[in-house]
Amino acid sequence: MFASLVFIVVALFLACFVITLLMHLWLGAPYVPTPMRIVERMVELAELKPGQVVYDLGAGDGRLLIAAKRKEPKISAIGYELVPTVWILGMLRIICSGCRVSLRMRDARCVDLRDADCVFLYLLPGVLAQMLPVFQAQLRPGTRVISSVFALSGKTPKQTEIVQWMGAERKVWVYQW
Numbered sequence: 001m002f003a004s005l006v007f008i009v010v011a012l013f014l015a016c017f018v019i020t021l022l023m024h025l026w027l028g029a030p031y032v033p034t035p036m037r038i039v040e041r042m043v044e045l046a047e048l049k050p051g052q053v054v055y056d057l058g059a060g061d062g063r064l065l066i067a068a069k070r071k072e073p074k075i076s077a078i079g080y081e082l083v084p085t086v087w088i089l090g091m092l093r094i095i096c097s098g099c100r101v102s103l104r105m106r107d108a109r110c111v112d113l114r115d116a117d118c119v120f121l122y123l124l125p126g127v128l129a130q131m132l133p134v135f136q137a138q139l140r141p142g143t144r145v146i147s148s149v150f151a152l153s154g155k156t157p158k159q160t161e162i163v164q165w166m167g168a169e170r171k172v173w174v175y176q177w
Contacts, residue, residue: 033060034122034148038170039067041163042120042146045174050074052117057108062090062101064120069099077101080108113138122148129153145175
């Protein structure tokens with residue numbers, strides 16, 4: 001009985017690992033959590049106000065949405081994550097946080113951002129290049145886009161911050177439409 005239970009647990013773990021690996025290879029974007037020091041700085045740079053709508057595209061484990069909601073409880077915080085196992089991790093983190101945050105399992109490249117006041121990003125340059133036309137078509141004047149590590153090619157940032165993390169410098173790019 002115990003051996004079959006161990007076998008089932010190991011098989012489920014391996015299945016989740018393989019699904020996650022295949023999704024990351026297919027998407028071309030690995031799951032790399034944003035360090036909390038950078039999360040906190042991104043949230044500060046967002047200058048969130050009550051009633052605003054905040055998106056995190058490629059939200060991973062939801063940590064940025066939770067931090068934004070804790071900083072300004074009266075925002076709507078919505079994230080998109082496509083990898084099922086990472087989405088489950090995010091949902092567990094959100095439930096444990098007690099924050100009212102929405103994490104949707106959907107491709108961030110296909111979402112409607114017309115109501116966005118702020119968009120958080122930690123996406124690879126290729127995905128950012130795919131998002132730029134979406135931003136140009138949908139974002140309203142004044143919408144802030146805050147990107148960790150990678151810049152939006154062809155768009156001039158309003159501000160660039162350098163955040164120290166574990167002896168290294170990480171850039172945060174702030175754009176305003």
